[in-house]
Amino acid sequence: MLRQLHALPGLISALLVMLIGLTGAVLSVDPALDRLGASVPAGVSVAQLADRVLRHYPGVEQIQRSPSGSIIVYYSADGQSGADLVDPASGQRRAPYVPPVTLRWIKELHRSLFLDTAGSAATGITALAMLLLSVSGLLLLVKRVGGWRQLARPLHGNRSQRWHAQVARLAVAGLLLSALTGSYMSAATFSLVSDGAQEEPDFPAATASGPPLPAARLTALLATDLGDLRELVLPVPGNQPAVYTLRTVHGDGYVDPANGALLGYRPHSGVRDVYDLIYQLHTGEGLWWLGLLLGLCALGAPWLAVTGAIVWWQRQRAKPRLPGNSALASADAVILVGSENNSTWGFARELHVGLRHAGLRVHTAAMNRFSPRYGAARQLFILTSTYGDGDAPASGKQFLAHLKGVKPGPDASFVVLGFGDRQFPKFCQFAHDVDAALAASGWRRALDLALIDRQSSQDFARWGLGVGKLLGHELVLEHTPAHPRTHALQLLERHDYGLLEQEPTVVLRFVAAPPPADAGWLARRFARRHLPHFEAGDLAGIIPPGSPVPRFYSLASDSRHDVLEICVRKQPGGVCSGYLHGLRPGERIEAFIQPNPQFRPSSGKAPVILIGAGTGIGPLAGFIRNNTGRHPMFLYWGGRDPESDFLYEPELRNYLADRRLTQLHTAFSRVKDGVRVQNRLLEDAEHMRRLIDSGGQVLVCGSRAMAASVRQAIDEILAPLKLDVRTLQENGRYREDVF
Numbered sequence: 001m002l003r004q005l006h007a008l009p010g011l012i013s014a015l016l017v018m019l020i021g022l023t024g025a026v027l028s029v030d031p032a033l034d035r036l037g038a039s040v041p042a043g044v045s046v047a048q049l050a051d052r053v054l055r056h057y058p059g060v061e062q063i064q065r066s067p068s069g070s071i072i073v074y075y076s077a078d079g080q081s082g083a084d085l086v087d088p089a090s091g092q093r094r095a096p097y098v099p100p101v102t103l104r105w106i107k108e109l110h111r112s113l114f115l116d117t118a119g120s121a122a123t124g125i126t127a128l129a130m131l132l133l134s135v136s137g138l139l140l141l142v143k144r145v146g147g148w149r150q151l152a153r154p155l156h157g158n159r160s161q162r163w164h165a166q167v168a169r170l171a172v173a174g175l176l177l178s179a180l181t182g183s184y185m186s187a188a189t190f191s192l193v194s195d196g197a198q199e200e201p202d203f204p205a206a207t208a209s210g211p212p213l214p215a216a217r218l219t220a221l222l223a224t225d226l227g228d229l230r231e232l233v234l235p236v237p238g239n240q241p242a243v244y245t246l247r248t249v250h251g252d253g254y255v256d257p258a259n260g261a262l263l264g265y266r267p268h269s270g271v272r273d274v275y276d277l278i279y280q281l282h283t284g285e286g287l288w289w290l291g292l293l294l295g296l297c298a299l300g301a302p303w304l305a306v307t308g309a310i311v312w313w314q315r316q317r318a319k320p321r322l323p324g325n326s327a328l329a330s331a332d333a334v335i336l337v338g339s340e341n342n343s344t345w346g347f348a349r350e351l352h353v354g355l356r357h358a359g360l361r362v363h364t365a366a367m368n369r370f371s372p373r374y375g376a377a378r379q380l381f382i383l384t385s386t387y388g389d390g391d392a393p394a395s396g397k398q399f400l401a402h403l404k405g406v407k408p409g410p411d412a413s414f415v416v417l418g419f420g421d422r423q424f425p426k427f428c429q430f431a432h433d434v435d436a437a438l439a440a441s442g443w444r445r446a447l448d449l450a451l452i453d454r455q456s457s458q459d460f461a462r463w464g465l466g467v468g469k470l471l472g473h474e475l476v477l478e479h480t481p482a483h484p485r486t487h488a489l490q491l492l493e494r495h496d497y498g499l500l501e502q503e504p505t506v507v508l509r510f511v512a513a514p515p516p517a518d519a520g521w522l523a524r525r526f527a528r529r530h531l532p533h534f535e536a537g538d539l540a541g542i543i544p545p546g547s548p549v550p551r552f553y554s555l556a557s558d559s560r561h562d563v564l565e566i567c568v569r570k571q572p573g574g575v576c577s578g579y580l581h582g583l584r585p586g587e588r589i590e591a592f593i594q595p596n597p598q599f600r601p602s603s604g605k606a607p608v609i610l611i612g613a614g615t616g617i618g619p620l621a622g623f624i625r626n627n628t629g630r631h632p633m634f635l636y637w638g639g640r641d642p643e644s645d646f647l648y649e650p651e652l653r654n655y656l657a658d659r660r661l662t663q664l665h666t667a668f669s670r671v672k673d674g675v676r677v678q679n680r681l682l683e684d685a686e687h688m689r690r691l692i693d694s695g696g697q698v699l700v701c702g703s704r705a706m707a708a709s710v711r712q713a714i715d716e717i718l719a720p721l722k723l724d725v726r727t728l729q730e731n732g733r734y735r736e737d738v739f
Ligand SMILES: Cc1cc2nc3c(=O)[nH]c(=O)nc-3n(C[C@H](O)[C@H](O)[C@H](O)COP(=O)(O)O)c2cc1C
Pocket: 144, 145, 156, 157, 158, 338, 339, 340, 341, 342, 343, 344, 345, 385, 386, 387, 388, 389, 390, 391, 393, 419, 420, 421, 422, 424, 425, 426, 427, 428, 429, 454, 455
């Protein structure tokens, strides 16, 4: 609901939001430029200013002060009118005053799109839409990160989602203020609220008799500080009575030239003061720094409109159509889906189709649709992601509340499959909650809860085999989530390890592939000569011939060096690892990049502890290679045999020598008195504790089993500090990349 409330006005008003944002950003610079050109002397009265100006401009008609402090004098001389910018300290001309035509043009576009009343109404509605977008966007952001207190925490999601949320996080306060003040000003334009404008003060019927005093001696002008002045209109010859008109930020009145008394003064009402403040907060006039900040935030509006539209489009694309979705009453199997960004629906569709091929009638719906009618479902499959900080995704939010009112039938059984990301401290938490709640409500668990990390197609296929056994049908589930465009790579060189141990491991270095020899002129002309952007720790998705399913390998290099490096161990029967191990220099592959921004050392001088085993060294070696700032970095790595599979040995020795690596601790398991990396950590517990206690960050890369043992070891090491891995994870100080 909240998402619709955000997306719908966003899509409808996107173009106008972009225009208003851009023009607002341009206008925001004006108060700062005005302020730059203005000199603002303190303690000068309006009487002093008028006296100084009159010395240089005997024909002065009007003196204006802009909110930023510039003084503009309108005068006539030799029958000609003119306007100058004047130095308030001397009353001398600084420059002719030329009203900024372009700026006025942009202001008109910003206010009314040059369409008078209709245009003002359109910009007013856009301001309201921006208000709604800012509030709903803020609430979505809070939900995304898992609570108000987590607002500063690293953002997750695909590239467009992260960019959208990141800019929104920076700009939302400014956009909210601009939208709120803009809506108020629009409402005032259409007299829906008052702008506090009041009638002119009563013009005096008569003034004191006697000759006019010099401006410098007029008491009302002496009592008015220059900082409060808006405008002083000098007596017009021939007007009776001839008086000064004085307008200040506090009120308006007239000044008797014969005795300097203030006549008919009318102070501004509270409503007017409120309007003036709102005007100032919207335009930044008189508050140039706020104007610039608001302008920067306004620049975010076009960006948010574009990335928001992309995110919406991606979400729509991920929503699959379900062929032959049976009615609930006649279904043999029911699939309920909990999803925030719709990717889980793709997996659900594959299961739906697979079960139908097995001859079942299948009903698939969102988890929120769960109601007492579902109690009769014989076989209930729940596929759900987790969102925020271990929370329910949008289409599963109401499930647990609805579950309380549903009585399971006598044959009812369930299977829960969770989708999540191990980078989160609460990995698949909602799936755990749903699984436990169903069991506690009397449903029979047909299969243990299974969890899928980062939409792994292989894990899903494996789970499908288990479901097939349960149902007594073969179930082949092949779902590949949409992936980014692939790039052609050419193998530059390879370094082989592990041959002695019969555990072949290879470090492969690729470059951007040149266009094929038979490519046409156009293809050669526009062929990409560089690798796409990536950083060490991101993932390369490689699609082996004969399989649509990509396999992911952590990157050991970043694109700055124009080389893409991965480290691959040959898996028995592995389709992709076998293919990669068979590659010879000069051969080509297709790969895409999947950013993994969560798995990177954070910037700063705190120590970084890198822990890995086997090919998990790949990204860790990349981090060390990039440590040109020589921040303290400690590597704990486990292999089998130093003679055979000491991956990156020469490079690591070089990094130690040039201090990119502070210490190297290795653990080899297939030697006499062999140890594993977690044993090394425990041996070095005192040192580890000190490093973590001093703000250190831990990055772990390797197999799932190794990561679990390392977690256990670190918990043990940290126990005396009353600290644990979970707390470090919540603070972004413990990150894993496991496979
Ligand atoms: C903002 C955000 C928060 C997430 N929070 C969690 C989490 O707390 N635990 C978890 O295991 N996965 C978390 N994930 C990962 C998603 O559950 C995972 O990517 C899932 O496949 C998304 O499926 P969906 O597109 O159907 O929502 C989060 C993802 C995002 C974008």
